[in-house]
Amino acid sequence: MRVRILLVVFAMSVVGPAGVVAQNARSTSDTVEVAQSRRTAITRAVQAVSPSVVTINVEETKRVRDPRFDAYDDAYVRYFLRQSPYREERVQGTGSGFIVSPDGYVVTNEHVIGAADEIEVLFPDGRSMPATRVGSDEATDLAVLKVDPKEALPYVEFDTTSSPIVGEWVIAFGNPFGLFEASQPSVSVGVVSATGRDLRAESDGRLYRDMIQTDAAVNQGNSGGPLVNAEGKVIGVNTAIYSESGGSIGLGFAVPAKRAARIVSEIRDRGAVDRSYYTGLATVSVTPRIARALNLKRSGGVLVHDFDFGSPAAAAGLQIYDVITEIEGTPIETREDYIARIYDFRPGDTLRMRVLRDGEPREIQLTIGRRE
Template sequence: MRLASLLAALALILPAPLLSQAVPETRAEISLSFAPVVREAAPGVVSIYASRVVEARPNPFFDDPLFGQLFGDFGRSVPRVQNALGSGVIVSPDGIVVSNYHVVGGASDIRVVLGDRREFAADLILSDAESDLAVLRLRGAEGLPALPLADSDQLQVGDLVLAIGNPFGVGQTVSSGIVSALARSGIAVGSGRGYFIQTDAAINPGNSGGALIDLAGRLVGINTAILTRTGGSHGIGFAIPSNLVAQVVAQAREGNARFVRPWAGISGQAVDAALAEAFGLSLPQGVVITDLHPLSPLAAAGLQTGDVVLSIDGEPVNSAPEMMFRLSARGIGGEARLDTLRGDTRSSATIALIAPPEEPARARLEVRAPALRGLVAENINPAVIAEFNLAPGASGVIVAGAEDIARRAGLRPGDILLAVNRMPVHSTADLERALRDAGRNWEVEIVRDGRRSWLRFRL
């Protein structure tokens, strides 16, 4: 009776076409349930138990030839096993699972438990700390339930989504919410740096690596982190878009152990209100190129420093991380169309999506001479720039590894070598010649985190 009265009242208010489309007429239509979606998607979400051996950093005096004898073994760190709990998503029936790098990265033992309680040992076949993604292969798995991937570029703010994972280890849990925001790229969450989907679906510790799905049961993102002051969900969670996940999985299937992004060879700055006024833009939009490598595909397409990149394949870009996401989600080997602005002129350019070139050759040098023994050095090229996240204009020689005397001298991976005992170092060949000196007093000039400094030591 109440339902009939409600329909009669609505009939007086709403137009007939809208009434026939929007007003439920049965109890089944009034009831709303996500159960059919969850029933299809939940078996494709797994729990992950990972363990790794960690060792606290030892006291630096232990490596000193004098103080090391005084300390002996007293107070040395003892290796211990660290356990991690997270979630993962089956993306292929033959046992390919995607999770977060911060869940399984560096793990020595990985165990995956399916919703039907089957357990599999897993091997880490690709890891990428920058995107906070990792790809696993389950040993002996076949015919597993897999989630299809949606086009994350089709998401809109307000779309209903479900988060599935294993929070706090209580067991598989489903929470609902909406897409709260897109293109969250000015923040760093978890291990990842880049571009995220924001959702208010409850995400808690243990949900990391789990699925964010749409109402068609398709994967739209991999849950990665939350912003919280208490450790629990405050309704601000972040997920890695499925379009990037698809490229990471594709490279894992090709045998890559590390995710290789298309190389842009630029540094960029988001256009703010002041820059928009200077460029004559009605709204702040795009990324202005502040530095450009000579071998960059953007340079080959005719772009210059000072140009503004407005969109990639029609998708707007409003920050450097968003621009890199757009390129990464398209993968290596194709092309992308960039809409650009130079002065008052808008134009478009097509760039090749290439891996960072190994030019010049790295010419890897492993130092065995008494001075800086344990140093591993390489010539800087675009591939090294991408690997160590250097400025596009970086050149010279980089520290790729530092052990033994090199570490005790204060060198760290990522340092750029400028000179050894006042002798300029432009290549690993220059470094090798400089280290032939038989002196006992040494001075190494380096750049670390953009700052020039000097390391002095005596053999």
């Protein structure tokens, strides 16, 4: 037995180098295969988009309540103290954004920059630049900034030729909670959970309509960052989350690229979005009670209950008691839907409307005018 063991050991030592070479060859092959398998469409998209994602720091002066007055907020006390219960305070905030042109145009959310006095853009390579406000649109919560680089910057473009697919992989970029200044952006991966989401809560004049819903983690500080598909194309701007804790629970919402691209282009060209549209219509949502009064089969849509003579509505041939049910193929269920849809168009645009008149469907074309 002892001899046999020695022979075995000896034999192993003799054939060892060849065996090691073969084993190393297999190991190297496996390593290359694993390395290649790690590089997926997601990692390639992250590598391509990351250099164009930035952090945005802002400072603004806000009028805040002095906490000393909380205990004795009394008019006589304020009179004798000759002091206001409010004071001005410098407030700092942070958000995300992304570069959309080599000469330094940056897209973010309107609520990120707010009424900021100072805006600073931090780049993944550690550089920082002051930024100026080109313009913003409160309704869609989008804003455009401008920095002045000495050389061309890496940038991304909006995907306006395709629509998000429910269930496809998406990547959310940004700087959650402003934790990582001047560093590579954080990424989170999820899917498109739904499209065409309307957030019913309207605040500060914003209309969050037709949003992309995703379960990719979007937290405070991610606002203004891009939502990207597996091809590395920007399909939306991360804008809002639903959360009771302030952190991500898998309900994030992004402004779709087609809408964002148009708003951004208009802001770059004019510095603002033209909201001077005029139709001359006065409308109200068709409730079940109104539907019964009009002998309609169902509620939904908006009822024309008045219009200005000589207005675009009159020129289009709309009549009182017409019910608008579609605009450009989009169903209209409430007056809020109607307003949100009109917001997408500008003076001079012609809308295709589907209306019910005496219960019969009709096609109406209305050319939007300009409010003086």
